[in-house]
Amino acid sequence: MDVLENTLWVLLAISSLLLIGLVLIHRGRGGGITDMFGGGLASGIQSSAVGERNLTRITWGVAIFWALVVVLLGLISRFG
Known part of the structure; x- marks a missing residue:
């Protein structure tokens, strides 16, 4: 169970950074970070x-x- 939890934490960190980058790349509606x-x-x-x-x-x-990763981590911490 420890391996699964550690893997989910790593996936959470990677997906968080990727999500931040993707949101910042989006076209601004006037004066965003990309502009x-x-x-x-x-x-x-x-x-x-x-x-x-x-x-x-x-x-x-x-x-x-x-x-999904956040929900899985929550379930593991609650029932694991």
Whole structure:
């Protein structure tokens, strides 16, 4: 059970950092972090509506994965 819990903690840390990065890459609605640094990486990804849509889907996928890991860690700490 310790191995599973440690693995989930590592996955939580990685998915948290990935989720933060993905949210910061999104197109700002006026003056966001990406605009402050001149677009950078986001300008190539967001050049089309398809790129923005795919970025949104990836962000939602990572967010759902993050929430699932949090729930699993909660269940392990409660019943484990």
